[in-house]
Amino acid sequence: xxxxxxxxxxxxxxxxxxxxxxxxxxxxxxxxxxxxxxxxxxxxxxxxxxxxxxxxxxxxxxxxxxxxxxxxxxxxxxxxxxxxxxxxxxxxxxxxxxxxxxxxxxxxxxxxxxxxxxxxxxxxxxxxxxxxxxxxxxxxxxxxxxxxxxxxxxxxxxxxxxxxxxxxxxxxxxxxxxxxxxxxxxxxxxxxxxxxxxxxxxxxxxxxxxxxxxxxxxxxxxxxxx
Numbered sequence: 001x002x003x004x005x006x007x008x009x010x011x012x013x014x015x016x017x018x019x020x021x022x023x024x025x026x027x028x029x030x031x032x033x034x035x036x037x038x039x040x041x042x043x044x045x046x047x048x049x050x051x052x053x054x055x056x057x058x059x060x061x062x063x064x065x066x067x068x069x070x071x072x073x074x075x076x077x078x079x080x081x082x083x084x085x086x087x088x089x090x091x092x093x094x095x096x097x098x099x100x101x102x103x104x105x106x107x108x109x110x111x112x113x114x115x116x117x118x119x120x121x122x123x124x125x126x127x128x129x130x131x132x133x134x135x136x137x138x139x140x141x142x143x144x145x146x147x148x149x150x151x152x153x154x155x156x157x158x159x160x161x162x163x164x165x166x167x168x169x170x171x172x173x174x175x176x177x178x179x180x181x182x183x184x185x186x187x188x189x190x191x192x193x194x195x196x197x198x199x200x201x202x203x204x205x206x207x208x209x210x211x212x213x214x215x216x217x218x219x220x221x222x223x224x225x226x
Contacts, residue, residue, distance in 0.1 A: 005131075005196065006065065006198070007198050007210070008193070008215070009183050009192055009215065010192075012126050022072045025066055026061065026122070028131065034058045039060065039103045039106050042097075043106075043107055047107065055107055063099075063102040063105035063106075064196055079114060080101070083107070127194045129197055130184060145157075157204075161204075162174045163175075170201075
């Protein structure tokens with residue numbers, strides 16, 4: 001798991017959580033596919049364009065969060081390690097960019113090398129990968145403040161979204177992404193258990209609203225400060 005930009009809103013494996021069978025890999029927003037440069041470029045160069053029909057324009061799977069049984073995780077790590085060694089041995093598979101693990105992650109799944117894995121749609125499973133939509137929503141709101149209100153970029157970026165109240169940072173009806181308390185939700189409106197890439201929603205949420213919430217604070221650290 002990418003721990004820097006992931007938050008736990010509920011116990012991932014607590015009451016009501018779906019059972020874990022095999023490996024679970026998580027899709028990003030439906031608009032994000034493997035046509036994206038982070039997978040298309042490396043895979044086209046490393047694996048050859050003749051392999052494209054196997055993996056091109058498929059739902060993007062995020063390599064930042066993967067869940068599975070112990071046995072499934074060990075198989076997954078073995079497959080990832082073997083593929084990474086193969087890439088390391090070939091100059092054509094060397095890339096000066098972050099995220100080539102995402103290329104390998106998607107390649108292994110779509111070429112059938114992870115037959116024990118299940119692809120979970122966005123906002124359906126234990127992990128809600130929110131980054132793609134977060135970036136779009138945040139940039140649009142920041143630009144609106146600059147264009148319509150004449151705000152400087154930094155000021156426009158650091159303000160609550162439409163519909164926010166004293167309890168929330170974004171209106172649930174305006175965006176259909178959060179509940180009345182500011183928690184991210186699934187497609188069916190229930191609260192997401194784990195949210196990945198939540199920081200893409202910008203400074204106000206990540207640096208001002210979120211740190212004040214009790215569910216991300218360490219109770220032992222709070223007690224020590226008293």
